[in-house]
Amino acid sequence: MKLWGEITMNKKMGILGITLAAGFILGGCGTKAASTKSADSNVKTIVVGTSGMPKPFTYADENGKLAGYDIDTVRALDKELKQYKFEFKKTEITSVLAGLDAGRFQIGANNFGYNDERAEKYLYTKPTFQDWFVLVVRNNNQTIKQFADVAGKTTVATPGVNFTMALEKFNKTASTKTKITYSQEDPAKQVQDISSGKYDYALIDKPLFDAYKKEFKLTNLKGLDLSTSDEKKVTPRTPYSYLLVSKTDGGQQLVKDLNKAIVKIQADGTQAKISQKYFGEDYVPGK
Incomplete structure (x- = not known):
């Protein structure tokens, strides 16, 4: 038969054991949480x-x-680059560039082509x-056959993009200018x-x-x-599209990291799947 003191002592030891075990469990959870938080930081x-x-x-x-x-490409890069977390901000195209200028955005993802003016900034x-360009006209148009033929003709264009800048440059030297209507409408509406x-x-x-x-179903249009x-x-370069990166602190390292991940998703077929999903063809550079 156990004496009351023995029973009391055993109960105390049991409670102490439970308390210590709980402490170890909570301590372990705290360490894991701290580790995760440290990693997230x-x-x-x-x-x-x-x-x-x-x-x-x-x-x-x-x-x-x-x-x-572009969006799925950036998300694929995000999965490869554990040191970064990418967040999207939707705004007008001119504000995308202004945001890069001011450092509010670190990346611009908008089918950006190369031009020398942008390369400075x-x-x-x-x-x-992998891209290439066409002049879109109606099937019955017999007057526009090459770039020079846009003189005196009317077009609609988005401000700040390569195509518009090329037309503006054309107008600086052309005796007869092309007539540009600027629009922020979706290019799909512009083509319509x-x-x-x-x-x-x-x-x-x-x-x-x-x-x-x-x-x-724009069957009355053709692309030249x-x-x-x-x-x-x-x-001035091969007609590719790129991601733009702001020239801020960390920009050079970000480009290096992005480039490494771009090579990876192009080599393993991830970007080809994205291209097939949205275009039904493989437009991955170098293919």
Whole structure:
């Protein structure tokens, strides 16, 4: 038979054991939480600016969530780069560039092509999309056959993009200027305005035009490929698309990290799947 003192002591020891065990468990949880928090504190938030057009490079889906080739590419890069957390900010295209200028955005994802003016202000990643350009006209148009023929003709264009800058440069030296109407409307609407006869032509990416022609059944339109010399009036380099990176502290390292991840997702087929998803073809650079 146990004496009362023994029973009391055993109970005390039992309670002490439970208390110590609970302490170890809670201590372990606290260590794990602290470790996670410590890891999270080393993750740098990167703000990615995009205008939400042109579709299918960047757009809001039926649920209001950003989607598109550029968006999915950035998300794939985010998965590869554990040291960063990418957050999207949707705004007008001119505000994307202004945000990069001011350092509010660290990345611009908007089907950006290369031009020398931008290269002075921003850092370019490795190319993310193989592009080429066309003049979009109605099938019955017999007056526009090459870039020089846009003189005296009407077009609609988005401010600040390569195509518009090329037309503005053309107007600086042309005796007869092309008539540009500036618009922040979706390029899909701009192409439809060519179809309706509101404007004479549009200068646009061929993959984009092909997607619009199919989606909106624009059977009365055709795309005229630019010659190599005319193509260089739009971009001095091979017509690729890139991500832009702000020239702020950490920009150079961010570009290096992005480039490493771009090589990875292009080599393992991730970006090819994204291209097939949005264009039905493989537009990965170098293919």
